[in-house]
Amino acid sequence: MSAPAPIVELVAGVRSGDRRSLAQAITLVESASDSDLHPKIELLNLMWSRPMAGTVRIGISGTPGVGKSTLIEALGTRLIERGHRLAVLAVDPTSARSRGSILGDKTRMPTLATSPDAFVRPSPAGFGLGGIAASTASSITVCEAAGYDIVFVETVGVGQSETAVAGVTDLFLLLHSPGGGDELQGIKRGVMELADWVAVTKADGDLLPAAKRAESELKMALQLMRPKPGRDTTSVSLCSAVAGDGIDQLIDGLLALHGRLADSGEVAELRRSQALQQFRSAYEEGLTERQAPNGFDELASRAPSPVGAAYLALHEVSHVSELNAVTLFIGDMERSIRFYQVLGLELVFGGSDAPFSTMKLGTNFVNLEHNSAATPVRRWGRPILFVHDPDRVHAAAIEAGYEPHDPPADAPWGERFFHIDDPDGHEVSIARPLAPPPDE
Numbered sequence: 168m169s170a171p172a173p174i175v176e177l178v179a180g181v182r183s184g185d186r187r188s189l190a191q192a193i194t195l196v197e198s199a200s201d202s203d204l205h206p207k208i209e210l211l212n213l214m215w216s217r218p219m220a221g222t223v224r225i226g227i228s229g230t231p232g233v234g235k236s237t238l239i240e241a242l243g244t245r246l247i248e249r250g251h252r253l254a255v256l257a258v259d260p261t262s263a264r265s266r267g268s269i270l271g272d273k274t275r276m277p278t279l280a281t282s283p284d285a286f287v288r289p290s291p292a293g294f295g296l297g298g299i300a301a302s303t304a305s306s307i308t309v310c311e312a313a314g315y316d317i318v319f320v321e322t323v324g325v326g327q328s329e330t331a332v333a334g335v336t337d338l339f340l341l342l343h344s345p346g347g348g349d350e351l352q353g354i355k356r357g358v359m360e361l362a363d364w365v366a367v368t369k370a371d372g373d374l375l376p377a378a379k380r381a382e383s384e385l386k387m388a389l390q391l392m393r394p395k396p397g398r399d400t401t402s403v404s405l406c407s408a409v410a411g412d413g414i415d416q417l418i419d420g421l422l423a424l425h426g427r428l429a430d431s432g433e434v435a436e437l438r439r440s441q442a443l444q445q446f447r448s449a450y451e452e453g454l455t456e457r458q459a460p461n462g463f464d465e466l467a468s469r470a471p472s473p474v475g476a477a478y479l480a481l482h483e484v485s486h487v488s489e490l491n492a493v494t495l496f497i498g499d500m501e502r503s504i505r506f507y508q509v510l511g512l513e514l515v516f517g518g519s520d521a522p523f524s525t526m527k528l529g530t531n532f533v534n535l536e537h538n539s540a541a542t543p544v545r546r547w548g549r550p551i552l553f554v555h556d557p558d559r560v561h562a563a564a565i566e567a568g569y570e571p572h573d574p575p576a577d578a579p580w581g582e583r584f585f586h587i588d589d590p591d592g593h594e595v596s597i598a599r600p601l602a603p604p605p606d607e
């Protein structure tokens with residue numbers, strides 16, 4: 168591993184169960200700051216290697232005041248008694264709730280706040296690359312590496328946060344207050360469909376009759392909805408965190424459901440597709456929102472479009488991925504294929520007589536599309552080909568009679584690169600990134 172010592176030490180600290188290391192690691196993975204990006208990726212790569220198949224991730228949501236924190240305290244206390252270790256992460260995209268109020272939450276979780284077998288983490292101040300989902304998924308990874316086998320993600324129900332939380336957890340528990348009717352109407356159908364389980368809270372004392380009514384209304388409403396894949400119907404149950412009723416049944420039901428889905432391979436499949444989605448949103452967000460450390464003007468002067476500039480920025484600061492396919496409109500297929508072969512690409516599809524060809528260099532793909540229109544179609548950006556030895560490619564191009572714009576040069580951010588026009592005037596960058604992407 169090439170990670171610098173502090174990250175390796177931090178990972179060791181987390182795995183040994185040191186709470187300060189755990190808190191520090193979560194702060195790092197939640198960070199939206201550019202300077203934290205590389206250490207964060209290193210940390211996650213090191214943590215990712217640990218098998219986490221046995222863990223249980225449950226999202227818990229409901230309107231403000233429905234009793235989320237109180238119920239989590241009750242569920243968590245029982246889980247710890249049963250020998251589990253529980254991490255509770257809070258997610259609040261509204262920023263209406265400040266960091267301070269998790270202290271309020273912690274007072275509703277007195278046992279969990281002080282137990283050595285529980286870890287309660289407030290909502291992050293901001294969300295890094297990839298938004299809520301990627302940030303929360305990273306925190307979950309860190310908690311699991313620290314030995315917490317059950318992770319609850321609490322979110323206040325405001326619409327978009329449920330979707331984000333459902334996108335990083337295995338099961339989604341929706342809490343409903345003893346009120347029925349109007350309130351039931353207020354819950355969006357989409358949120359209801361996310362639920363694996365609906366629990367009516369505060370089923371005690373004066374509220375018990377209302378809670379029972381809400382339970383039967385919910386059962387009726389859920390019958391009209393399509394159950395989630397692998398499930399017959401969405402379960403509805405009553406619980407009271409205050410009286411302690413329905414708590415063990417809720418735990419047994421959730422763990423049994425999770426066990427079934429884990430055995431059938433659905434949990435693994437779900438986690439795979441969630442990881443892919445998180446990668447995509449981090450990448451897309453990187454393309455659209457990331458601030459370039461060198462300044463946008465400087466990047467824009469080297470790239471023909473805002474997307475091209477963002478792409479350069481993404482590369483220079485993150486190594487998240489490569490934009491690895493570009494389509495160019497060309498006038499003469501044979502001529503273009505010859506040119507790209509000189510640059511080291513191989514033909515993998517099409518050919519001299521084909522209207523469309525694909526050429527490949529490592530993970531870079533250049534599609535050549537024959538353009539018969541009178542006015543050439545403008546390309547949207549500039550292809551950047553990453554190679555091990557730009558100087559050799561430069562020499563080969565000159566030997567074949569092409570004219571690169573400039574000799575290979577070292578960029579201030581570490582790349583060695585040069586530019587060359589293809590036969591149709593598309594400017595191509597040939598570059599060797601200084602540091603390989605973390606996974607290589």
Ligand SMILES: Nc1nc2c(ncn2[C@@H]2O[C@H](COP(=O)(O)OP(=O)(O)OP(=O)(O)O)[C@@H](O)[C@H]2O)c(=O)[nH]1
Nearest residue numbers: 230231232233234235236237275323369407408409
């Ligand atoms: N009767 C009764 N009251 C409850 C129960 N659980 C929670 N409450 C009360 O409901 C109120 C809200 O509880 P919280 O646990 O803070 O609710 P929350 O959903 O976490 O609230 P936010 O984090 O602000 O969205 C408090 O006054 C609790 O005492 C219960 O089982 N029975």
Ligand SMILES: [Mg+2]
Nearest residue numbers: 235236237272
């Ligand atoms: Mg709460």
